[in-house]
Amino acid sequence: MNKRPTLSLKSPAKPAAPKLRASHARELKPALQTHFQTGLKADSLAYSLIGAANALAQVRTGTNLPQALAQVWARQPDTTPQARGAMQDIAYRAMRQLGQSEALVTLMAPKAPEALVSSLLSCAMALLTAPDEVKPYEDFTIVDQTVTAAESHPDTARAKGMVNAVLRRFLRERQALLGTVQLQPVAKWNYPQWWIDAAKTAWPDSWQAILASGNSAPPLTLRVNARKTTVDAYLATLADAGMAATRIGPYAVRLEKPVGVALIPGFADGLVSVQDAGAQLAAPLLDVQDGMRVLDACAAPGGKTCHILELADAHVTALDADAKRLARVGENLKRLQLQATLKPAEAQTSGWWDGQPFDRILADVPCTASGIVRRHPDIRWLRRKADTLQLATLSGKILDNLWQMLAPGGKLLFVTCSLWPQESEAQAAAFAVRNQAVRLDAPGQLLPAGGPGQDHDGLFYALFQKNA
Numbered sequence: 001m002n003k004r005p006t007l008s009l010k011s012p013a014k015p016a017a018p019k020l021r022a023s024h025a026r027e028l029k030p031a032l033q034t035h036f037q038t039g040l041k042a043d044s045l046a047y048s049l050i051g052a053a054n055a056l057a058q059v060r061t062g063t064n065l066p067q068a069l070a071q072v073w074a075r076q077p078d079t080t081p082q083a084r085g086a087m088q089d090i091a092y093r094a095m096r097q098l099g100q101s102e103a104l105v106t107l108m109a110p111k112a113p114e115a116l117v118s119s120l121l122s123c124a125m126a127l128l129t130a131p132d133e134v135k136p137y138e139d140f141t142i143v144d145q146t147v148t149a150a151e152s153h154p155d156t157a158r159a160k161g162m163v164n165a166v167l168r169r170f171l172r173e174r175q176a177l178l179g180t181v182q183l184q185p186v187a188k189w190n191y192p193q194w195w196i197d198a199a200k201t202a203w204p205d206s207w208q209a210i211l212a213s214g215n216s217a218p219p220l221t222l223r224v225n226a227r228k229t230t231v232d233a234y235l236a237t238l239a240d241a242g243m244a245a246t247r248i249g250p251y252a253v254r255l256e257k258p259v260g261v262a263l264i265p266g267f268a269d270g271l272v273s274v275q276d277a278g279a280q281l282a283a284p285l286l287d288v289q290d291g292m293r294v295l296d297a298c299a300a301p302g303g304k305t306c307h308i309l310e311l312a313d314a315h316v317t318a319l320d321a322d323a324k325r326l327a328r329v330g331e332n333l334k335r336l337q338l339q340a341t342l343k344p345a346e347a348q349t350s351g352w353w354d355g356q357p358f359d360r361i362l363a364d365v366p367c368t369a370s371g372i373v374r375r376h377p378d379i380r381w382l383r384r385k386a387d388t389l390q391l392a393t394l395s396g397k398i399l400d401n402l403w404q405m406l407a408p409g410g411k412l413l414f415v416t417c418s419l420w421p422q423e424s425e426a427q428a429a430a431f432a433v434r435n436q437a438v439r440l441d442a443p444g445q446l447l448p449a450g451g452p453g454q455d456h457d458g459l460f461y462a463l464f465q466k467n468a
């Protein structure tokens with residue numbers, strides 16, 4: 001990775017120290033001053049660090065990272081696109097290194113830091129321990145800018161000296177400190193202990209590779225729209241634009257260097273969509289023919305809905321319990337010039353159904369999303385162990401309900417992006433027994449994989465047919 005040229009670090013603004021609140025007394029535990037505007041320059045690393053730290057602190061209280069970042073940007077409308085990019089990069093790195101960073105801080109800090117201080121230190125640690133061949137920033141810049149960031153905010157100003165001391169000690173004793181914390185599994189793997197245990201139990205031969213894969217940066221994979229072009233023609237378009245790419249599936253193209261969608265040739269015109277290569281297996285597996293009635297029961301944001309419609313002239317109903325997310329299905333259909341009926345409703349209910357059976361049903365059910373942590377590194381810190389059982393209970397109800405809506409001879413494809421058998425294979429096996437469903441050939445559990453020729457998330461596929 002090249003050094004980030006967009007950040008001006010020559011003369012970082014040193015704002016006047018903010019007034020400390022009396023409520024900084026530990027026992028009062030004040031709420032974070034999330035609306036506080038620092039006087040930092042938007043193009044400084046300090047600005048990006050305090051923004052990323054704010055987002056991280058929100059994640060620690062249960063908000064997902066994209067939403068937390070969106071909240072930070074909404075509160076600071078002067079955040080430039082470059083600063084947004086830098087904040088996002090720091091926050092995502094921090095999520096992937098959080099176990100190690102928090103263990104390092106616990107080892108060095110004289111007492112447990114308050115939420116925003118802890119988050120700021122985790123952001124700085126993620127940059128200081130970045131695995132990149134070319135470091136994103138120089139060590140001294142990271143320390144200097146983290147201290148400047150601490151100084152700029154009332155929730156961190158008092159801890160400025162401690163922040164400085166911790167980061168400088170880390171630079172002096174790096175190897176010894178890293179060696180010490182690596183003895184703790186949470187710090188070594190950067191997942192909660194229950195997650196590490198679950199991976200070991202489910203995948204005793206490959207849990208290390210699975211956990212490591214979840215800490216890698218994800219590829220940018222495109223789905224080529226079969227209605228508009230071919231993979232070969234699109235690869236040629238990319239080559240003309242000077243963008244290196246390889247084919248990694250029947251419709252899947254991986255860009256060598258991820259870019260924003262605005263820079264992807266033909267994206268606005270619907271030539272391609274962003275979709276993991278593993279997720280691109282769903283539509284072909286459903287084997288939809290022209291004229292069929294198809295239900296996509298958990299459809300948002302519509303990746304699989306649109307793929308189905310790119311492959312056949314079908315009558316698709318796209319259902320999702322979350323009306324806001326369902327609106328994104330509409331946006332994607334519009335960009336691709338496709339049509340479907342959108343219904344905001346819960347898939348375990350039937351009040352929305354007109355009683356006409358479906359020929360094909362896609363049940364891409366809500367799950368722990370443990371197979372897509374490389375794209376959503378915050379998930380591991382947000383999920384709780386009990387979520388697996390709760391989500392499996394809901395998806396069991398969804399499957400049983402949808403089965404009643406399937407025409408004789410019709411097919412139902414059950415999909416999860418989970419690595420936990422309780423949500424996937426065990427669920428599929430129990431469903432088949434409960435409903436006397438015929439199980440057809442499908443990939444089953446795909447573990448996350450990367451490399452030449454293939455690159456996909458962790459997904460599960462089971463295909464069922466109803467007796468005619």
Ligand SMILES: C[S@@+](CC[C@H](N)C(=O)[O-])C[C@H]1O[C@@H](n2cnc3c(N)ncnc32)[C@H](O)[C@@H]1O
Pocket residue numbers: 279297298299300301302303304305319320321322325345346347348364365366367417
């Ligand atoms: C794995 S995502 C679906 C991804 C989508 N199929 C795609 O390819 O773009 C699961 C979706 O299920 C929705 N959902 C959650 N609970 C639901 C329920 N009870 N009924 C219907 N949809 C639900 C969520 O809002 C979410 O959009």
